[in-house]
Amino acid sequence: MKILVTGAAGFIGSHLVERLLADGHQVIGVDMFTNTGWSRFKLYNIAQAQHHSNYTLLEQNLLEMDLAQLISDTDVVFHQAAIAGVRKSWGSDFQDYVKLNILATQQLLEACKNSSIRKFVYASSSSVYGGTNGPTSEEKLPSPVSPYGVSKLAGEHLVQLYYANYGVPATSLRYFTVYGPRQRPDMAFHKFLKAVLQGEPIPLYGDGQQTRDFTYIQDAVEANVLAMNFPEHGNVFNIGGKERASVLEVLELVGEVTGLDVAVQHLPPQHGDPLHTWADITRARERLGYDPKVRLRDGLEKEWEYIREIYTK
Numbered sequence: 268m269k270i271l272v273t274g275a276a277g278f279i280g281s282h283l284v285e286r287l288l289a290d291g292h293q294v295i296g297v298d299m300f301t302n303t304g305w306s307r308f309k310l311y312n313i314a315q316a317q318h319h320s321n322y323t324l325l326e327q328n329l330l331e332m333d334l335a336q337l338i339s340d341t342d343v344v345f346h347q348a349a350i351a352g353v354r355k356s357w358g359s360d361f362q363d364y365v366k367l368n369i370l371a372t373q374q375l376l377e378a379c380k381n382s383s384i385r386k387f388v389y390a391s392s393s394s395v396y397g398g399t400n401g402p403t404s405e406e407k408l409p410s411p412v413s414p415y416g417v418s419k420l421a422g423e424h425l426v427q428l429y430y431a432n433y434g435v436p437a438t439s440l441r442y443f444t445v446y447g448p449r450q451r452p453d454m455a456f457h458k459f460l461k462a463v464l465q466g467e468p469i470p471l472y473g474d475g476q477q478t479r480d481f482t483y484i485q486d487a488v489e490a491n492v493l494a495m496n497f498p499e500h501g502n503v504f505n506i507g508g509k510e511r512a513s514v515l516e517v518l519e520l521v522g523e524v525t526g527l528d529v530a531v532q533h534l535p536p537q538h539g540d541p542l543h544t545w546a547d548i549t550r551a552r553e554r555l556g557y558d559p560k561v562r563l564r565d566g567l568e569k570e571w572e573y574i575r576e577i578y579t580k
Contacts, residue, residue, distance in 0.1 A: 268385075269293045271341045273375070274348030275324060276300065278449045279390065279442075279487055281312035283345060286488050288319050295341070296324040297332070301350065301367075305452060311577060312449050329371040334378035341382070343495055346375060347390045349419070352453055353539040356415035368418035373425050380433035387426070387437040388494045391503070393480070395420040395441060398541035405441070405503050405550055413539030427501065436500040440490055443507040443546040447484030447566055448573035456567065459518070460574040463525050468532035472540065475515035475531075480546040482508035483561035483569075493555040502554070507546025509559045517563075524567045 270287055274280040275296025287294050296316075300309055316322050325332075329348060338344065349368045350356075356364050372389070379387055394416035395409040411417050429435040450457045462469045490506040512520075522529040551557040 268342040269295070269340060270343045270345065271295050271297070271337065272345045272347060273297045273329060274346075274390075276309040276313045277347060278312070278451050278454075279445060279484065280345075280347040281316065281449060282447075282484050282488050283347065283491055284316050284322065286492065288316060288321055290492070293321045294323075295337070296322065297327060297329060297337075297348065298324065299328045299348075300326055308449070308452060308577065329375060330366065334375055335382075338378045338382045338384065341384055343386045343388070344375070344379060344384055345388045345390070345491060345495075346372060349390065349422075351415070351451065353394060353413040353415045354537050356413055356418070357538065361414045361418075364414060364418040368415075369421045369425070372422040376425055376429040376435060376437075379435050380429055385436060386495050386500075387435055388491055389422060389426045389437060389439040391423050391439045391441045392416065392419045393441050393443040393505070393544045393546065394541075395423065396541075396544070399543055399545050402545050402547040403505070404547040405505055412541055415539070423503065430501040438494045438497060438500060439503045440494055440506045441503065441546075442487060443480040443482050443505065443544055445482045445484055445487045447570050449484070450570060455514075456517070456570055457574065459521050460525065460567075460571055461578060463521060463527050463529055464574055464578055468530040469518065469521075470534055471514065471518075471531045472534050473514075473536035475518065476513055476542075477540070478511055478513045478543045478545070480507040480511040480544050481563055481566070482506060482546075482559065483566040486559040486561055490551065490555065490557050493557055497555055499554075504551040504555060504557070505546045505548050506551060506557065507548045507559065509562050511545060512563055517567075520564055520567055524564065524571050
């Protein structure tokens with residue numbers, strides 16, 4: 268099949284591209300390389316796929332492309348592209364979230380509505396839920412506590428509207444804290460492991476009792492492939508990991524995995540960060556056949572290998 272992956276040089280997108288190429292598909296990637304300060308990381312992300320004969324990477328902005336032409340002979344669309352991050356989404360920066368998370372999604376769906384694509388898989392986020400006090404199923408009324416969460420929920424609503432009104436064969440995946448090699452530099456595990464490697468204190472927002480459902484990157488990629496092959500449309504699925512933990516428990520694991528001292532810099536809690544996230548993946552398990560495999564310690568070890576490689580070149 269011919270498959271389009273937006274955000275193809277990013278954390279999840281680059282892993283997904285490699286999996287699709289390994290499965291024998293022709294892949295077109297689009298990425299606008301928004302953050303020039305992260306260029307070295309994105310170049311690392313795409314290094315392997317760039318040599319594959321079935322891969323083409325377009326460095327362009329979705330809002331400036333002829334999307335109808337791009338979609339015209341495409342079988343599947345994985346829409347991974349977005350500006351991520353809860354803390355940056357406040358204030359004037361939100362206009363970028365509106366353009367790249369909401370408007371770009373709408374225009375891509377508009378291009379898909381008269382096409383013959385077989386599947387549109389949208390990368391959503393557990394941020395649409397806000398805080399939770401227990402296992403969260405897809406039936407919970409979304410209540411985001413950050414502008415970023417609002418932008419991802421708006422994208423979800425657009426996906427559902429285009430499915431209901433135009434039959435776009437879409438599925439949304441709500442990721443819960445994906446981690447692993449190539450994780451973005453602004454994400455917690457990347458920052459934690461980099462700080463330990465460089466002998467610096469780890470920034471800890473709040474008291475560390477916050478808990479997260481941590482999803483290893485290869486489990487997230489598997490969820491996308493399962494969603495692509497799922498014959499039903501108009502669905503939303505939680506994509507969580509093998510286990511969950513508090514930030515304090517993660518810091519303990521970081522010390523064990525790295526074998527280095529872990530110093531902490533205590534900082535105030537951040538607006539928009541929920542105290543707890545907890546994925547109920549019953550629907551994904553029963554309907555998609557999704558079964559996360561990678562334990563937190565094993566995944567941290569893989570990310571530690573990546574951090575040592577990227578920062579010691």
